[in-house]
Amino acid sequence: MSPPKLSPVNTAPRIFRTEEELARLPASERIRYRLVAADRRYHANDNIAAFVREGELDELKAEVRAKLDEVLQALVIDTESDHNTQETAKRVAKMYVEEIFAGRYQAMPSVTEFPNAERLNELMIVGPITVRSACSHHLCPILGKVWIGLLPNEHSNLIGLSKYTRICDWIMSRPQIQEEAVTMLANELQERVKPDGLGIVMEADHFCMHWRGVKDNQSAMVNSVMRGAFLKDPNLRREFLSLLPNRKAG
Ligand SMILES: [Zn+2]
Secondary structure, eight states: OOOOOOSSSSOOOOOOOHHHHHSOOHHHHHHHHHHHHHHHHEEEOOOOOHHHHHHHHHHHHHHHHHHHHHHHHTTTTOTTTTTTTTTHHHHHIIIIIITHHHHSSSOOOOOOOEEEETOOOEEEEEEEEEEEEETTOOOOEEEEEEEEEOOTTTEEEEOOOHHHHHHHHHSSSSSEHHHHHHHHHHHHHHHHHSSSSSEEEEEEGGGGGGSTTOSSSOOOOOEEEEEEEEHHHHHHHHHHHOOTTSSOOO
């Protein structure tokens, strides 16, 4: 599979700006200007770290805080006398930029790949990896687990076990859609590890189903991506699925 597609036409107007002009703009506009100039997509689940310069994340946090204050005003919440909400805009801005959406603003975690010296070629399963994400539609939490199955070959690169968790966190810490999240994770691992087969299963609770909408407390969404040998060989696929520890449903 190819990496996420670049949008063919960007709708934002292209106006040339000098560095001095850019410096006077809010950080979000500066970053957007660079993205548009480079013709890069900046959807909710895209990483834009390469377009953010030093110090700009602090500026972004301040901007988000000011806008969230306006949201609270619009919700007719008296943030001045209500001690519970006085710092809410600040807390939420920090949480968005530094934690739950950090995978948009931070560079890919550094991962050392090493050659498959032992020529491992047996099914390898990593997981369950705890997933913390947010849905792009409601910005509600998505909490769940991911399992990764790999069938390396002698040319595959191996990465340390903890790195799977770090790559997974980096992709999930963005407003996501579960189907796109697993595909992004698969693309990243395929490119790095280059296995013969790759399988990913994600099982998650979408909180937009719990505290709004149908309020269904039983629903978990399960989806999977199967590539290479996992796609071609039903026995391998079955073996992988049967070995997933702690899965709720079969
Ligand atoms: Zn949702």
